[in-house]
Amino acid sequence: MPTILGQNQYGKAENRVVKITRDGDTHHIKDLNVSVALSGDMDDVHYSGSNANVLPTDTTKNTVFAFAKEHGIESAEQFGIHLARHFVSSQEPIHRARIRIEEYAWERIATSDGNSRFIGADDVKHSFARKGQETRVTQITYDGESWEVISGLKDLTVMNSTNSEFWGYVKDKYTTLKEAYDRILATDVSARWRYNWTSDEQRMPNWEKSYEQARKHMLQAFAETYSLSLQQTLYQMGSRIINSRSEIDEIRFSLPNNHHFLVDLEPFGLKNDHEVYFAADRPYGLIEATVLRDGVEPKIPVDMTNL
Numbered sequence: 213m214p215t216i217l218g219q220n221q222y223g224k225a226e227n228r229v230v231k232i233t234r235d236g237d238t239h240h241i242k243d244l245n246v247s248v249a250l251s252g253d254m255d256d257v258h259y260s261g262s263n264a265n266v267l268p269t270d271t272t273k274n275t276v277f278a279f280a281k282e283h284g285i286e287s288a289e290q291f292g293i294h295l296a297r298h299f300v301s302s303q304e305p306i307h308r309a310r311i312r313i314e315e316y317a318w319e320r321i322a323t324s325d326g327n328s329r330f331i332g333a334d335d336v337k338h339s340f341a342r343k344g345q346e347t348r349v350t351q352i353t354y355d356g357e358s359w360e361v362i363s364g365l366k367d368l369t370v371m372n373s374t375n376s377e378f379w380g381y382v383k384d385k386y387t388t389l390k391e392a393y394d395r396i397l398a399t400d401v402s403a404r405w406r407y408n409w410t411s412d413e414q415r416m417p418n419w420e421k422s423y424e425q426a427r428k429h430m431l432q433a434f435a436e437t438y439s440l441s442l443q444q445t446l447y448q449m450g451s452r453i454i455n456s457r458s459e460i461d462e463i464r465f466s467l468p469n470n471h472h473f474l475v476d477l478e479p480f481g482l483k484n485d486h487e488v489y490f491a492a493d494r495p496y497g498l499i500e501a502t503v504l505r506d507g508v509e510p511k512i513p514v515d516m517t518n519l
């Protein structure tokens with residue numbers, strides 16, 4: 213034979229598993245990206261195409277989701293050890309399992325000062341922002357007379373693990389979406405807000421404080437809104453900023469709906485009681501809108517939030 217097979221491995225890469233643990237109304241998230249690579253007696257499948265030793269990559273994916281339910285996710289290391297041991301000890305032809313895991317960290321969104329207008333502040337035990345800073349952005353335009361300052365942020369990833377529903381929508385012959393009465397709502401916030409400071413005659417806003425406060429109000433509105441649609445949540449986030457920051461007149465959002473699908477664990481005899489989700493990356497719903505102080509002209513360009 214002029215060629216021989218060298219090192220080889222196979223498995224399902226990037227299984228995006230989200231596990232919600234409900235401790236009463238306090239929720240805990242584990243959000244992992246799990247890649248499985250198996251190797252062993254795999255000469256035949258490469259040389260002749262015999263699949264006799266091949267555990268399908270699809271099965272390795274199912275195992276990741278089923279283990280999230282059966283064993284929970286105590287830590288990425290513990291979860292990876294469970295998986296690796298399972299593949300090597302249950303499959304005779306598999307001699308080596310390499311499990312790579314990335315873990316995305318989340319932190320709780322701090323609530324408003326105990327007097328939320330939407331739901332009791334105590335209830336916000338299910339709202340999270342992904343750790344790692346968002347990107348703060350600004351655009352300044354000056355024509356020698358007047359100023360325009362548009363600031364904002366992008367890539368601020370947030371999630372509510374409950375208090376989100378979506379139902380009562382239009383159904384035509386292509387509609388298959390099931391109505392949801394308790395779903396995950398997650399998005400990467402991209403927002404741009406316009407300051408009403410336009411002239412050197414006016415007192416200049418405190419830019420640092422304004423950013424910090426706008427971000428805070430936006431996050432609190434996200435956490436405290438019981439959502440019937442992402443559109444409704446967007447409007448609440450925008451109006452909370454306009455109502456609490458007099459220096460801001462207009463805000464535009466571009467919010468991807470980061471879909472989390474409940475994984476069907478029935479085939480493995482497991483019940484999935486809103487615990488194990490597949491976090492899809494595409495396609496995603498994209499919800500965009502401007503919220504304005506009544507009476508002001510909209511000036512933020514429609515596509516600016518996608519930059």
Ligand SMILES: O=c1[nH]c(=O)c2[nH]c(=O)[nH]c2[nH]1
Pocket residue numbers: 378389440441442443469497
């Ligand atoms: O909050 C949502 N808004 C929609 O317009 C929509 N459409 C969809 O399929 N899911 C959702 N969710």
